Amino acid sequence: MEGNQMKYRHPNSRIESLNLCSYDEMQHEFAEKKEYRMFVGTWNVGGRTPHIGLNLEDFLQVEGETDIYVLGFQEIVPLNAGNVLVSEDNEPATKWLALISQVLNKPSQQATSLDDPSPSKQSNYVKEKATSATPFQKNSLKAISKVCRANSALAKTCNCSLEPSGVHQRARELREFVQRVESSSFDEDSPIQSCGGQENQGCYNEYCLIANKQMVGIFLSVWVRNDLVQHIGHLRISSMGRGIMGLLGNKGSIAMSMTIHKTSFCFVCSHLASGEKEGDELKRNSDVAEILKNTQFPRICKSPTRRIPERIMDHDQAVWFGDLNYRVMLSYEETRALVEDNEWESLLEKDQLNIEKQAGRVFSSWKEGKIYFAPTYKYTYNSDEYAGETLKSKKKRRTPAWCDRILWCGDGIEQLQYDRGELKFSDHRPVFAVFKAKVEASTRCPCWKGYASVGARSSLHEVIPQRHSFYEF
Numbered sequence: 001m002e003g004n005q006m007k008y009r010h011p012n013s014r015i016e017s018l019n020l021c022s023y024d025e026m027q028h029e030f031a032e033k034k035e036y037r038m039f040v041g042t043w044n045v046g047g048r049t050p051h052i053g054l055n056l057e058d059f060l061q062v063e064g065e066t067d068i069y070v071l072g073f074q075e076i077v078p079l080n081a082g083n084v085l086v087s088e089d090n091e092p093a094t095k096w097l098a099l100i101s102q103v104l105n106k107p108s109q110q111a112t113s114l115d116d117p118s119p120s121k122q123s124n125y126v127k128e129k130a131t132s133a134t135p136f137q138k139n140s141l142k143a144i145s146k147v148c149r150a151n152s153a154l155a156k157t158c159n160c161s162l163e164p165s166g167v168h169q170r171a172r173e174l175r176e177f178v179q180r181v182e183s184s185s186f187d188e189d190s191p192i193q194s195c196g197g198q199e200n201q202g203c204y205n206e207y208c209l210i211a212n213k214q215m216v217g218i219f220l221s222v223w224v225r226n227d228l229v230q231h232i233g234h235l236r237i238s239s240m241g242r243g244i245m246g247l248l249g250n251k252g253s254i255a256m257s258m259t260i261h262k263t264s265f266c267f268v269c270s271h272l273a274s275g276e277k278e279g280d281e282l283k284r285n286s287d288v289a290e291i292l293k294n295t296q297f298p299r300i301c302k303s304p305t306r307r308i309p310e311r312i313m314d315h316d317q318a319v320w321f322g323d324l325n326y327r328v329m330l331s332y333e334e335t336r337a338l339v340e341d342n343e344w345e346s347l348l349e350k351d352q353l354n355i356e357k358q359a360g361r362v363f364s365s366w367k368e369g370k371i372y373f374a375p376t377y378k379y380t381y382n383s384d385e386y387a388g389e390t391l392k393s394k395k396k397r398r399t400p401a402w403c404d405r406i407l408w409c410g411d412g413i414e415q416l417q418y419d420r421g422e423l424k425f426s427d428h429r430p431v432f433a434v435f436k437a438k439v440e441a442s443t444r445c446p447c448w449k450g451y452a453s454v455g456a457r458s459s460l461h462e463v464i465p466q467r468h469s470f471y472e473f
Contacts, residue, residue, distance in 0.1 A: 034438070038066070045425065046427045072218070088249075215241065217249075237257075242273070253295065275325075317408070318408065320363070324405045330347070335375075351401075363407055368405065
């Protein structure tokens with residue numbers, strides 16, 4: 001009789017409520033649409049290093065809560081032979097990061113002592129010190145970079161859940177997981193920790209820096225809300241020089257690829273060929289064609305069923321921005337007269353980018369919002385006057401033009417705002433666009449590499465043979 005006695009194991013309430021969401025072959029999966037607000041800004045800063053008094057708040061702060069900031073700069077260093085041929089100066093880039101963080105992560109009003117034992121208060125103190133009114137002190141540059149940056153190890157890698165093959169393997173792994181749960185001593189009401197590891201340790205700010213890259217004067221940085229970092233993966237960067245000899249980095253592009261949940265994004269910050277002579281627009285067209293053709297991202301996805309884009313145009317959504325250098329095909333006098341009368345439509349009819357785009361010679365599948373703002377180039381430093389108004393030499397005079405542009409392509413992305421800032425620091429005015437991006441997310445397990453999560457109950461016989469039960473006979 002003893003051998004026939006039934007051995008009963010008391011059910012664990014946490015096991016009974018397991019949602020076997022990683023086994024998506026055996027379970028229905030529902031796609032969910034999320035919307036994120038994205039700010040994209042571009043600014044040619046004319047080779048000038050930022051100073052403490054430069055306030056980016058009017059440029060970066062827009063109405064409504066923003067989830068992602070994508071910021072591109074051109075000419076953050078002078079495009080001289082030393083920076084192009086020898087070694088680029090990265091100190092201006094660090095100062096730009098400090099100024100950006102100072103705006104995105106405003107310090108709290110209450111000062112906190114380092115003697116306070118609370119880790120959260122200590123981290124707030126570090127943040128306040130790093131984003132204080134003196135961010136350019138030599139001894140604070142490393143601290144600023146450390147505090148700004150998220151622990152992006154997860155963002156840089158593949159976050160796809162590799163699906164096990166075969167029912168028997170799934171059943172074996174499930175049984176092993178059940179045994180670990182039953183033998184563990186965690187509190188019944190405590191949540192199961194994410195299998196993805198540490199979660200954003202090192203970044204205590206509202207916005208974290210997940211990527212930044214400099215190529216001579218071109219500089220790209222991407223910032224996201226702290227709680228969004230865990231949903232970003234496949235982070236990759238590709239740079240391409242199109243300057244001297246068609247190779248060097250005084251002109252060219254930095255492209256960044258990433259996924260948010262299941263949707264892929266590509267951001268391209270570029271500085272194209274300059275010049276306002278007839279035919280110079282063809283050089284810019286060639287730059288765009290070569291960047292599209294030769295920019296390639298490495299393969300890092302571990303999932304055999306998911307296709308992660310390797311080219312710019314393969315992404316679900318893409319944004320291209322920067323000093324594209326397209327000019328207005330009118331004389332200086334004609335352009336100045338139309339600018340004074342705010343005749344933007346008449347000027348835009350002669351805009352090279354519009355002409356080349358409509359002819360199908362460049363950016364044929366890309367969109368650009370309607371421009372209702374004045375040309376962004378070329379201004380006299382620290383002035384509202386276009387360069388040339390007070391110059392006696394016509395050689396230094398430049399015809400006003402919309403050199404700084406933002407374009408986009410893909411499904412699920414909608415532009416909400418397209419405008420320029422009024423900072424007088426450079427001979428260019430900054431330009432920004434605000435987008436609403438729809439992202440596809442899965443309603444299955446929120447744990448990246450886990451086998452289960454606490455939530456809706458699921459019938460076990462749908463996943464494994466009935467003889468493998470939580471009740472051992």
